[in-house]
Structure formats: structure tokens, C-alpha cells
């Protein structure tokens with residue numbers, strides 16, 4: 567693997583064909599290229615419908631781009647067969663997604679334990695309980711996902727990533743189901759993963775959360791409009807305002 571790259575997106579394109587109207591297509595990504603260095607935290611922001619989730623799904627090997635390539639940790643995942651891709655995901659990737667986040671038939675404890683076991687990085691029971699305690703969920707360990715609130719499920723997903731320590735973590739709106747305080751804690755946990763060498767890529771609508779990242783990627787209409795350093799929510803706001811502004815001349 568190149569020392570300078572954990573994620574490499576090369577001229578990614580994603581075209582959706584709208585169901586029932588097969589002549590209509592949506593260009594969700596247009597020639598998107600992006601390199602993310604290892605052990606960094608990247609936030610992807612932009613107006614609703616600009617292609618953030620599509621970018622994340624293609625980058626994480628959950629969806630196939632229409633054209634272009636994705637390199638993760640030195641592996642060209644767009645060249646892998648489905649079974650190879652699934653094995654790659656299980657071994658190297660962690661997910662903090664709002665939907666389809668946890669395995670419904672497993673307890674919270676087993677959801678946290680399983681990915682580490684599958685990836686050959688099993689943790690002792692006490693260590694897993696310590697991680698559950700760190701996210702305030704040790705008393706929820708025997709429960710199944712449907713017995714947990716949205717925010718609790720989100721914390722279990724973060725605990726799962728902390729326990730399995732994958733080299734690459736993808737998060738889609740990780741603070742979406744949380745109150746402000748819990749959201750901040752989750753972002754700080756994600757932030758702290760980079761100190762152990764993990765690369766984190768997060769889609770968010772939350773400018774405060776994005777500002778915690780090292781780098782903020784601002785998207786608009788299927789393209790990357792700007793890549794700016796994190797740290798200053800006002801700078802991110804300005805970039806978002808610029809891409810939200812009506813196109814000049816449209817009103818006339």
C-alpha cells in the first residue's frame with residue numbers, strides 16, 4: 567500500500583436510472599477524484615442530494631460506480647469479485663451507518679464482538695465490556711437491536727468499530743440519531759481512532775462535527791467543489807453557502 571494513501575477515488579462516476587422512466591438518468595457522481603491519507607479524519611458535506619451518500623457507498627464497496635476506480639489500502643476494490651469484496655470489507659472496513667447498522671438476530675454484545683472475530687482481531691470479553699461501558703451501553707449488552715433506541719444503536723455501532731479496530735471506517739450521519747451531547751462524544755471517539763492509525767471518512771450535515779475533521783470535502787451536484795482544512799466551522803459554512811447560492815442568472 568502506498569504510504570500516502572488510504573483511500574483513492576479515481577474519476578468516479580455513478581449514474582442511476584430512475585425506475586419506471588428508463589430514459590431518465592441521474593448523474594449522482596461526475597468524475598470525482600479524491601485521495602485520503604492514512605490515519606486522517608475526512609468529513610464530506612454538501613446540500614441534500616449532492617451525492618454524499620453515493621460517494622460513501624461507492625468508496626466503501628457497498629455500491630459499484632458506473633465508471634472509475636476505488637483503491638482502499640492498496641487494493642483496487644472495483645476490480646474484486648463480489649465474494650472477494652465482501653471478504654475485504656469484513657477484514658478491513660468498519661461502518662457507522664444509521665440504517666442496516668447492526669445484525670438484528672444478535673445481541674448488542676455479539677454485534678460488538680463479531681467483526682473483530684471475523685477479521686482475526688478477537689478481543690477478550692472483559693475488553694469488550696469495557697468498550698461497551700465507554701459508550702455507556704454495558705447495561706444494554708444482552709439486548710437485541712430492536713430493543714434499543716436509534717441513539718443506542720448508533721453507540722453500539724461506534725463500540726463495534728472501537729472493538730474491531732478496522733484500518734478504515736466509513737460513517738454516514740453518525741450523529742443523526744443523537745442528542746447534541748452524545749453526538750459530540752461520538753465525533754470525539756471517531757476522531758480518537760485516527761491516533762491508532764485508523765482512517766475515518768464521514769458524511770455529515772453537521773458543520774460542527776465536520777469541523778472536527780482534518781479535511782472537509784465540500785460537494786455540489788455530484789462533484790467536489792472544495793477541499794478545505796477542518797477546524798473552523800465558519801469557513802465550512804461559507805463554502806456551503808457558496809454551493810447553496812442560486813446559480814447566477816437563473817432567476818432572470
Ligand SMILES: Nc1ncnc2c1ncn2[C@@H]1O[C@H](COP(=O)(O)OP(=O)(O)OP(=O)(O)O)[C@@H](O)[C@H]1O
Nearest residue numbers: 582583584592594613614615616617618619620621
Ligand atoms: N437508488 C437511486 N435511484 C435513483 N436515484 C438515486 C438513487 N440513490 C440516489 N439517487 C439520486 O442521486 C442523487 C445523489 O443522492 P445521494 O443520496 O448520494 O445524495 P446526498 O448528498 O447523500 O443527499 P442527503 O444529504 O439528502 O442524504 C440524488 O439526486 C438522488 O435522488
